[in-house]
Amino acid sequence: MSEPALHIRDLTKAYREPEGGTFLALDIPTLDVAHGEALALRGESGSGKTTLLNIIAGILPADGGVIEVAGERMTGRSETARDRVRAQHIGYLFQTFNLLPGLTALENVQLGMSFRPRKGEAPRKAAREALDRVGLSDRRMHKPAQLSVGQQQRVAIARALAGHPTLVLADEPTSNLDAARAIQCMDLLMEFALESQAALLVVTHDETQVARFERVETLRTPEGSPA
Ligand SMILES: Nc1ncnc2c1ncn2[C@@H]1O[C@H](COP(=O)(O)OP(=O)(O)OP(=O)(O)O)[C@@H](O)[C@H]1O
Numbered sequence: 666m667s668e669p670a671l672h673i674r675d676l677t678k679a680y681r682e683p684e685g686g687t688f689l690a691l692d693i694p695t696l697d698v699a700h701g702e703a704l705a706l707r708g709e710s711g712s713g714k715t716t717l718l719n720i721i722a723g724i725l726p727a728d729g730g731v732i733e734v735a736g737e738r739m740t741g742r743s744e745t746a747r748d749r750v751r752a753q754h755i756g757y758l759f760q761t762f763n764l765l766p767g768l769t770a771l772e773n774v775q776l777g778m779s780f781r782p783r784k785g786e787a788p789r790k791a792a793r794e795a796l797d798r799v800g801l802s803d804r805r806m807h808k809p810a811q812l813s814v815g816q817q818q819r820v821a822i823a824r825a826l827a828g829h830p831t832l833v834l835a836d837e838p839t840s841n842l843d844a845a846r847a848i849q850c851m852d853l854l855m856e857f858a859l860e861s862q863a864a865l866l867v868v869t870h871d872e873t874q875v876a877r878f879e880r881v882e883t884l885r886t887p888e889g890s891p892a
């Protein structure tokens with residue numbers, strides 16, 4: 666594991682403006698995250714944090730530059746290839762959880778691993794263990810609507826981490842939670858990531874949470890963009 670968990674060089678992303686023209690949303694010369702490292706990323710609204718996570722995860726293509734996750738190239742590749750790298754190496758905790766309403770907690774967690782080509786690991790067993798790990802062993806068969814907000818967040822954490830990803834991305838994971846649950850959520854995320862030796866990249870506005878991170882970076886709106 667000589668390559669970092671995440672390696673970024675000269676990354677750029679522009680969006681097409683609804684009224685024509687383009688808008689430079691990201692311009693990042695360099696950002697590396699080591700295996701097992703925990704990094705908090707802050708930046709004002711519109712500075713491109715969600716855009717960055719979506720590009721790292723391969724959900725959006727970059728315009729220029731290089732991203733490697735665990736040494737695997739994410740940029741300049743087809744959507745299928747990016748999906749494969751994401752499935753193999755990335756756990757993504759979305760701000761709005763993105764749990765599928767028709768599936769149980771267990772099925773939602775299992776879904777996080779169904780594209781993961783990991784040998785010798787039964788997805789259902791790993792999903793059950795991840796739900797145990799977040800304290801939801803008695804809520805496996807509940808659907809999202811039958812769970813509290815804090816419980817839904819824990820299902821989402823279990824889904825992001827059940828497959829032992831190399832890199833966990835979390836987009837403002839505590840912004841929908843009250844202070845006590847925010848601390849609980851971040852505790853869980855950090856402990857779980859530590860156990861899996863996953864690198865953790867957390868976007869957060871919450872200064873209480875930022876203070877817990879060994880490393881903090883600030884994303885700036887690129888020069889020349891009107892924001
Ligand atoms: N699909 C899109 N088309 C055009 N512009 C977009 C698109 N998505 C995002 N943008 C613009 O790109 C910029 C960065 O958006 P992004 O969502 O990444 O910001 P953010 O840092 O996550 O903000 P917040 O803290 O409010 O979540 C914003 O100015 C936004 O208006």
Ligand SMILES: [Mg+2]
Pocket residue numbers: 714715716
């Ligand atoms: Mg955002």
